[in-house]
Amino acid sequence: MLLTGFDAPVEQVMYLDKVVVAHNLLQTIARVNRVGGEAKDKGFIVDYVGIGHHLKQALDNYDERERKEIENTLSFPEQELRELQAAHAGIMALLKQHGLTDLTDHDAFFDVFYDEDIRFAFMLAFKQLTRALNTVFPAREALAYMADYQALTEINVLAGKHFRDARLSMKGIPPKLRAIADAHLQSAGIDIKVKPISILDEDFEKDVAKHTRTKTKAAEVEHAIRHHLDVELDDDPDLQASFAEALAAIFEEFKNNWDKIYEELEKLRQRIKEVGKEPTYGLNRKKQMPFFRLFRGELEMAMEQSPDYGGKPDERIAVLVDLTQQVYNAVERELKLAGFWESIPARNKLKAELQQIFVASRFDKVPDLVRKRQAIISRVMELAEAKNDTILYAE
Incomplete structure (x- = not known):
C-alpha cells in the first residue's frame, strides 16, 4: 500500500521496521515528501532496522545528476x-x-x-x-x-x-x-488575541506608565500615534498629513532628548484625541468634515495674506459649512455614476461645477484664496477619490 498509489500529503513521519532495498526503498521513503501545507516543510523517516547502506546502494543505480537531486533532498539528524x-x-x-x-x-x-x-x-x-x-x-x-x-x-x-x-x-x-x-x-498572562490599546482609550496612559524607561514610554506613544494615523485617519489625508508633520517636527527639534520627546508626544496625542470632540456644525464627521477641514485650512492660510477680510468667525464658519455642503453634494452625485474615475469628461464636468460653486461663494473677498481655487479644486478631487468608498457606502 505504501509503494503503489499511496499519496497522502498530510503524512509526515514513516517508521521503517523491515528491510527495503533498491528502487523500492527510494519509493518508500518518498511517501512523506509530498507538499502538505505551510506547517509541513519536510518528512521524517524513523529507521529501526538500519537501511543506511541500502540507501547508498539504491542511489548508485541513478546517474550523477539524478543522484545529486535526490541527495540534496535528504538530511540526517x-x-x-x-x-x-x-x-x-x-x-x-x-x-x-x-x-x-x-x-x-x-x-x-x-x-x-x-x-x-x-x-x-x-x-x-x-x-x-x-x-x-x-x-x-x-x-x-x-x-x-x-x-x-x-x-x-x-x-x-x-x-x-x-x-x-x-x-x-x-x-x-x-x-x-x-x-x-x-x-x-x-x-505568563499574555493574550495575543487582545489588540494593543488605542491612543484614544482612557487606559492608554496607564498602560504606558508601566514601563520604567522614558525612551520605552515615548516609543510606545510614538508607534501608537503612527498606527492611529495610518489606520484611523487614512480616509482624511489632510488631517493625517498635519499630524504626521507635527510628529516629525517633534523628533527633528528634540533629537535624542527622550524626556522632552515623551512630553511633546503626549501633547500631540491629546490633540489627536480632541479631533473626535471637535464640533461638526451639522456635517457628517466621516464624509463631510474632511472637506470642511480642507477649506478651513486654506482659508486660514489665505487670511494671513488678507488680514482685512472682515467676516466674523461665526460668519466664516457658516460660509465654510455652506461651501462644504455644496461641494459634497456635487461630489456625491457624480461619484454615483458608474465608471466615474475612468471617465475624463465626467471628471472635467465635476471640476467645472466645483469652480462655479467656489466662485459663487463669499470668499471672493480673499484674493489669495481666489487665485488658488484651481489648486484647491484639485485637492478636492484627490480627497474625493481617496474617500470614494466612504462617501458612497459609509453611514
Missing part, C-alpha cells in the same frame, strides 16, 4: 541538530551584541528594537531558530532549547504590540511549536 545549535547561537549572539542578555527585561529589548534594522535582524533570526527547532522537535535534543525559545516568543509578541509591528507575530509558527508557545504565553 546530526545535520539538523547542528543547524539548530547554529540558529540558537546566532540569535543569542545578536542579542548579546546589543547588550541584551536578560531575556526577562522586556523594556531593554524595546529600547534596542526601536532601531528598525536591529528589530528586523531579530525577526529573521527568530524565524530561522523556529524552523530549525521545528525540524528537531520533539527529539530530546530539542528540549535544551525550549526555555530560551519560549522567552524569545514572549519578547517577539510583546515587541509586536509595543511597536504595532505586524511582522512580529505568531503567524507562521508551525502548529506543534505554536501550541507550546501559546501555552507559555497564557501562563
Whole structure:
C-alpha cells in the first residue's frame, strides 16, 4: 500500500521496521515528501532496522545528476541538530551584541528594537531558530532549547504590540511549536488575541506608565500615534498629513532628548484625541468634515495674506459649512455614476461645477484664496477619490 498509489500529503513521519532495498526503498521513503501545507516543510523517516547502506546502494543505480537531486533532498539528524545549535547561537549572539542578555527585561529589548534594522535582524533570526527547532522537535535534543525559545516568543509578541509591528507575530509558527508557545504565553498572562490599546482609550496612559524607561514610554506613544494615523485617519489625508508633520517636527527639534520627546508626544496625542470632540456644525464627521477641514485650512492660510477680510468667525464658519455642503453634494452625485474615475469628461464636468460653486461663494473677498481655487479644486478631487468608498457606502 505504501509503494503503489499511496499519496497522502498530510503524512509526515514513516517508521521503517523491515528491510527495503533498491528502487523500492527510494519509493518508500518518498511517501512523506509530498507538499502538505505551510506547517509541513519536510518528512521524517524513523529507521529501526538500519537501511543506511541500502540507501547508498539504491542511489548508485541513478546517474550523477539524478543522484545529486535526490541527495540534496535528504538530511540526517546530526545535520539538523547542528543547524539548530547554529540558529540558537546566532540569535543569542545578536542579542548579546546589543547588550541584551536578560531575556526577562522586556523594556531593554524595546529600547534596542526601536532601531528598525536591529528589530528586523531579530525577526529573521527568530524565524530561522523556529524552523530549525521545528525540524528537531520533539527529539530530546530539542528540549535544551525550549526555555530560551519560549522567552524569545514572549519578547517577539510583546515587541509586536509595543511597536504595532505586524511582522512580529505568531503567524507562521508551525502548529506543534505554536501550541507550546501559546501555552507559555497564557501562563505568563499574555493574550495575543487582545489588540494593543488605542491612543484614544482612557487606559492608554496607564498602560504606558508601566514601563520604567522614558525612551520605552515615548516609543510606545510614538508607534501608537503612527498606527492611529495610518489606520484611523487614512480616509482624511489632510488631517493625517498635519499630524504626521507635527510628529516629525517633534523628533527633528528634540533629537535624542527622550524626556522632552515623551512630553511633546503626549501633547500631540491629546490633540489627536480632541479631533473626535471637535464640533461638526451639522456635517457628517466621516464624509463631510474632511472637506470642511480642507477649506478651513486654506482659508486660514489665505487670511494671513488678507488680514482685512472682515467676516466674523461665526460668519466664516457658516460660509465654510455652506461651501462644504455644496461641494459634497456635487461630489456625491457624480461619484454615483458608474465608471466615474475612468471617465475624463465626467471628471472635467465635476471640476467645472466645483469652480462655479467656489466662485459663487463669499470668499471672493480673499484674493489669495481666489487665485488658488484651481489648486484647491484639485485637492478636492484627490480627497474625493481617496474617500470614494466612504462617501458612497459609509453611514
